[in-house]
Amino acid sequence: MKVEIVLLLVFFFNTFVVRGRSSSIIKQEAELRRVSTGGEDIATVGEESLNASKLAVRAGTGTFSVKSYGAKSDGKTDDSKSFQLAWQAACGASGSPKLLIPPGTYLVGPIEFTGPCSNAYSGNLIATTNLAQYGKGDYWILFSWVNGLNFIGAGGTFDGQGASAWPKNQCSTRRDCVRLPVNLLFVAVTNSVVRNLRSVNSKSFHIGMVDCTNIQMFGLNIIAPGNSPNTDGIHIERSSWVTIEQSLIATGDDCVSIGQGSTHVTISGVTCGPGHGISIGSLGRYLNEGDVRSITVKFCNFTGTMNGVRIKTWQNSPSPSVVNNITFDNNFMNNVGNPIIIDQTYCPSQQCAHMAPSRVKLQDITFRNIRGTTSTPEAVKLICSSALPCQNVILQDINLQYSAGSKSECQNVYPRYAGIQIPPPCGQ
Ligand SMILES: *[C@@H]1O[C@H](CO)[C@@H](O)[C@H](O)[C@H]1NC(C)=O
Ligand SMILES: *[C@@H]1O[C@H](CO)[C@@H](O)[C@H](O)[C@H]1NC(C)=O
Ligand SMILES: *[C@@H]1O[C@H](CO)[C@@H](O)[C@H](O)[C@H]1NC(C)=O
Numbered sequence: 001m002k003v004e005i006v007l008l009l010v011f012f013f014n015t016f017v018v019r020g021r022s023s024s025i026i027k028q029e030a031e032l033r034r035v036s037t038g039g040e041d042i043a044t045v046g047e048e049s050l051n052a053s054k055l056a057v058r059a060g061t062g063t064f065s066v067k068s069y070g071a072k073s074d075g076k077t078d079d080s081k082s083f084q085l086a087w088q089a090a091c092g093a094s095g096s097p098k099l100l101i102p103p104g105t106y107l108v109g110p111i112e113f114t115g116p117c118s119n120a121y122s123g124n125l126i127a128t129t130n131l132a133q134y135g136k137g138d139y140w141i142l143f144s145w146v147n148g149l150n151f152i153g154a155g156g157t158f159d160g161q162g163a164s165a166w167p168k169n170q171c172s173t174r175r176d177c178v179r180l181p182v183n184l185l186f187v188a189v190t191n192s193v194v195r196n197l198r199s200v201n202s203k204s205f206h207i208g209m210v211d212c213t214n215i216q217m218f219g220l221n222i223i224a225p226g227n228s229p230n231t232d233g234i235h236i237e238r239s240s241w242v243t244i245e246q247s248l249i250a251t252g253d254d255c256v257s258i259g260q261g262s263t264h265v266t267i268s269g270v271t272c273g274p275g276h277g278i279s280i281g282s283l284g285r286y287l288n289e290g291d292v293r294s295i296t297v298k299f300c301n302f303t304g305t306m307n308g309v310r311i312k313t314w315q316n317s318p319s320p321s322v323v324n325n326i327t328f329d330n331n332f333m334n335n336v337g338n339p340i341i342i343d344q345t346y347c348p349s350q351q352c353a354h355m356a357p358s359r360v361k362l363q364d365i366t367f368r369n370i371r372g373t374t375s376t377p378e379a380v381k382l383i384c385s386s387a388l389p390c391q392n393v394i395l396q397d398i399n400l401q402y403s404a405g406s407k408s409e410c411q412n413v414y415p416r417y418a419g420i421q422i423p424p425p426c427g428q
Contacts, residue, residue: 226274261290284317333372
């Protein structure tokens with residue numbers, strides 16, 4: 001029988017302070033509200049110094065308050081250790097343990113919430129825990145190797161205070177750039193729910209997911225300025241069976257980006273803007289990237305974004321890969337630059353050594369019921385690889401208006417059309 005625990009994190013504090021690796025102190029304001037705890041007893045524990053024998057007693061209660069583990073919550077003392085201890089205790093407990101962060105000001109981070117939780121493991125996961133190769137320096141808060149996490153933001157804010165870091169971001173011009181920390185990174189997390197959390201001003205991505213399976217995220221609120229570099233809302237990589245629903249994302253890069261090796265990702269009811277839109281890619285940059293399959297983006301609303309729905313792949317791809325069974329359905333564009341775009345000649349800032357065509361093969365791509373207005377004439381832009389023309393691209397019921405008339409452009413693709421077509425079809 002599969003033994004599983006749910007780790008419930010309830011965040012309801014007023015101010016949360018984090019410290020970056022550089023040990024510069026980053027302060028964040030947060031407006032958080034108390035949440036219903038489903039009637040469960042949440043211990044209100046006073047400030048106490050760490051005492052292992054007391055911890056042992058508390059371990060039975062099912063609620064693990066960071067304050068019981070020594071968190072000072074004075075905004076000055078580094079409370080990371082207490083967070084870690086509370087997590088370890090919760091992780092090792094049976095039943096439905098709950099890690100609690102009571103109201104207060106906490107200086108923490110970067111911090112790892114790492115499994116496997118001793119009795120939470122279903123055994124299906126590959127239990128290598130060498131995270132050194134991943135983590136160090138490129139996340140603020142990391143959840144890794146956890147099965148059955150129930151992460152409730154309860155309106156809590158994770159503020160990366162990225163403004164001072166953004167000028168140091170060189171990733172848009174340098175291939176070998178140093179990645180700035182992701183606000184919340186999920187690595188090998190499975191069968192989990194993340195809801196109602198708010199992430200603002202991350203240094204790079206707000207939420208990253210790598211090697212995750214069966215994750216539902218909803219009610220997220222992700223905010224950074226429209227000109228902040230690489231602050232993607234949610235980046236998904238090598239992950240499967242992921243759904244992102246009913247969320248608001250306003251940021252400086254892709255609202256959601258779906259990277260290599262991802263399958264069965266559904267994005268629904270996301271309001272995006274400002275930002276670069278919802279993208280599959282970029283793909284084809286590195287050696288041996290995995291295929292991307294069975295992705296749906298539906299009922300999303302884009303306002304003032306650079307792109308709407310996009311697939312982008314690099315030139316000079318070192319290995320071949322495939323993108324197939326992609327559906328963009330019922331998406332609304334409000335003053336969007338390129339509402340529908342496939343770009344297989346992606347190579348920002350002349351970072352490609354030479355201009356060999358992309359080796360990412362695109363097939364079975366449907367754009368259906370995409371309507372609204374554009375901010376440029378280029379409403380439909382389908383630029384496929386000259387080495388591997390796109391196959392089975394369908395445009396159905398497209399109505400994208402531009403004051404002076406919208407246009408379409410096709411290269412290395414012969415789409416099939418159905419229903420209304422504004423702009424008029426290309427590639428005929
Ligand atoms: C921890 O608590 C126990 C029981 O309350 C007490 O006997 C012990 O001295 C305490 N240890 C420390 C290090 O405070
Ligand atoms: C295509 O993707 C959808 C989800 O977007 C999935 O339901 C369907 O089974 C996939 N079809 C194939 C043939 O893989
Ligand atoms: C899209 O979002 C904009 C801005 O929030 C809103 O005014 C508009 O009604 C929304 N449109 C749809 C179709 O949901």
